[in-house]
Amino acid sequence: MQLVVFKIREEFFGVEASKVLSINDMMSVTKVPNAPKYIKGLINLRGIIISLLDISILLNLSSHSVDEIDCESSSIIILDVDYEEVGIIVDKVDEVLDIDHNLIKKSIDNKLPFVKGVLELNYKLITLIDINKFVSIN
DSSP states (O other): OEEEEEEETTEEEEEEGGGEEEEEEOOOOBOOTTOOTTEEEEEEETTEEEEEEOTTTTTTSOOOOTTTOOTTTOEEEEEEETTEEEEEEESEEEEEEEOOGGGOEEOOOTTOTTEEEEEEETTEEEEEEOHHHHHHHO
16 A cells, blocks of 8 residues: 655644645635635646645644645645545645555544554654545535
């Protein structure tokens, strides 16, 4: 299994590489009036309008303000979620890893059903996100 590992604040997270369509530099965001707080707005990626999510809110990390996003270091990961493209804001894309399923420890936190489990690798604790469940909660 391949994982794309990224960082939000000081924590590492991973999503299955098969769900990742592209990794892009931060770009201009059009705010959506009355949208839920975790929807930062819309981006136009090569003529395709994509919802941009701030998953840090649902991960109980401090949220990104559109005005506070560091355009030089932040990235957007475009994911395929049930045949729809969705972007997530990350502070940094760290690496792509090949891992063995047996290294994943199941999460015992039922409050976060979108967390598949955790992985300890190279002195990093990586939380694995099930992006389909993450988006379906909202």
